[in-house]
Amino acid sequence: MEIKKNDILTVEITDTGIEGEGIGKTDGFILFVKDAVIGDTVQVKVMKAKKNYAYAKLEKVLVPSPFRVQPPCPFHRQCGGCQLQPLSYEKQLEFKQNKIRNNLIRIGGFSPEHIDACMEPIIGMEDPWHYRNKAQFPFGYDKEGNVVTGFYAGRSHNIIANTDCALGVEENKTVLETILAYMKKYGVSAYDETSGKGLIRHVLIRKGFASGQLMACIVINGNKLPEEKALAEELWKIPGMTSVSINVNTERTNVILGKKVRVLKGEEKIEDTIGDVVFRISPLSFYQVNPVQTKKLYGQALEYAGLTGEETVWDLYCGIGTISLFLAKKAKKVYGVEIVPEAIADAKENAARNGITNAEFFVGKAEEVLPQKYEEEGVYADVIVVDPPRKGCDEKCLETMVRMRPERIVYVSCDSATLARDLKYLGEMGYEVRKWRGCDMFPGTVHVETIVLLERKGQ
Numbered sequence: 001m002e003i004k005k006n007d008i009l010t011v012e013i014t015d016t017g018i019e020g021e022g023i024g025k026t027d028g029f030i031l032f033v034k035d036a037v038i039g040d041t042v043q044v045k046v047m048k049a050k051k052n053y054a055y056a057k058l059e060k061v062l063v064p065s066p067f068r069v070q071p072p073c074p075f076h077r078q079c080g081g082c083q084l085q086p087l088s089y090e091k092q093l094e095f096k097q098n099k100i101r102n103n104l105i106r107i108g109g110f111s112p113e114h115i116d117a118c119m120e121p122i123i124g125m126e127d128p129w130h131y132r133n134k135a136q137f138p139f140g141y142d143k144e145g146n147v148v149t150g151f152y153a154g155r156s157h158n159i160i161a162n163t164d165c166a167l168g169v170e171e172n173k174t175v176l177e178t179i180l181a182y183m184k185k186y187g188v189s190a191y192d193e194t195s196g197k198g199l200i201r202h203v204l205i206r207k208g209f210a211s212g213q214l215m216a217c218i219v220i221n222g223n224k225l226p227e228e229k230a231l232a233e234e235l236w237k238i239p240g241m242t243s244v245s246i247n248v249n250t251e252r253t254n255v256i257l258g259k260k261v262r263v264l265k266g267e268e269k270i271e272d273t274i275g276d277v278v279f280r281i282s283p284l285s286f287y288q289v290n291p292v293q294t295k296k297l298y299g300q301a302l303e304y305a306g307l308t309g310e311e312t313v314w315d316l317y318c319g320i321g322t323i324s325l326f327l328a329k330k331a332k333k334v335y336g337v338e339i340v341p342e343a344i345a346d347a348k349e350n351a352a353r354n355g356i357t358n359a360e361f362f363v364g365k366a367e368e369v370l371p372q373k374y375e376e377e378g379v380y381a382d383v384i385v386v387d388p389p390r391k392g393c394d395e396k397c398l399e400t401m402v403r404m405r406p407e408r409i410v411y412v413s414c415d416s417a418t419l420a421r422d423l424k425y426l427g428e429m430g431y432e433v434r435k436w437r438g439c440d441m442f443p444g445t446v447h448v449e450t451i452v453l454l455e456r457k458g459q
Helices: 089-106 112-118 171-186 228-236 291-305 322-328 341-353 366-376 395-404 416-428
Strands: 008-016 022-026 029-034 041-049 053-063 119-123 134-141 147-152 159-161 200-207 214-220 241-248 260-266 270-274 277-281 312-316 333-338 359-363 383-386 408-413 431-439 449-456
Touching (some): 008 029, 008 053, 089 112, 089 119, 089 431, 112 119, 119 291, 134 159, 134 171, 147 171, 171 214, 171 228, 228 260, 270 291, 277 341, 291 322, 291 383, 291 408, 291 431, 312 322, 312 366, 312 395, 322 333, 322 341, 333 366, 341 359, 366 395, 383 395, 395 416, 408 416, 416 449
Parallel strands (some): 214 241, 333 359, 383 408
Antiparallel strands (some): 008 022, 008 041, 022 029, 041 053, 134 147, 134 200, 147 159, 200 214, 241 260, 270 277, 408 449
């Protein structure tokens, strides 16, 4: 059977792809169907056909899967940010567990028996909605020329007008509608990516879940807003508002934030607490977006680290010191490394604020700082905790970690594919995976965090 573009087909969805798409077969031909759920029987329209597979658009659910649920967001299909919203939460967790497992086996080269023996249950959420403490909303125009804000449609920069995301906090809606009303009242323009003209580009909103403090940072293509004090006063009326600021970004770029922040009212930073550690967070700070799960994630990392109070610990890619300060409460000494100078300044401030004196922080690339401190100054490690960006660890960083011969390595990862690659290398260099566990930081999406405990063989 030849499959070609625009064909209308009926297919049963029997699997889920790594991006959350449904997978089905017709006469041995594989179809990838966005928004279809495992167990569905669907009518689809072929959008792109290859020799042995095709991408198809969901036209109609003919027989719904027992795992299909009604998504709370009416825009989930256009937005593309919540790929798994139509799937029951229990099934989402199963998908994520399997995604990690399959990557460890396929990319890492581990045996299924070993990976299954080391596997611990994935950490889910009791309430998998409104969990994000941070959101960045682009501003632009609809087809009628009205200023809108919301999220980009999948694989595009077309804005879907929506001020009430099901993953964000309820205050987002009030902040966004206040800014839209201000723009309309004073004739303030939105940024246009094509021309590079227009003023308001994005708004970054943060909320401290423990403190209740709110931050609104308006990203502008210029240095000043018209009647900016009036805007600040309106935003200040929102309960919890602690920080109203402007971020200047005049570059023709997809990078959201510029380097310059100017406070309009209140403080530049807000506070939040994870466990018993208080953090000060600026618009530019990296801070985990799901505080409920972050506490569980860091708690699991701390458990895997197995600290007794006598260990020297290195925390690589430490950000503003979130994991470092958790570890410092149980370790003899913690060293944190991060390439972003502002993050290290925050880390030092956070350590001082919490009375933590056994944590020291260095600015630089982990793959440069670690060899220098080890080879030139003889600083060693009993335990190394690593939480790299999506691309995983630099090879030189991995090589130095192995040369330092820590008893344990705790690897926290936001991408199980690069995690599996790095674990394969560490396994070849004498470290064995003892335990691993998924943590669902991003319900409704295909993303999942993983925590892995490795121990040096022969211990």
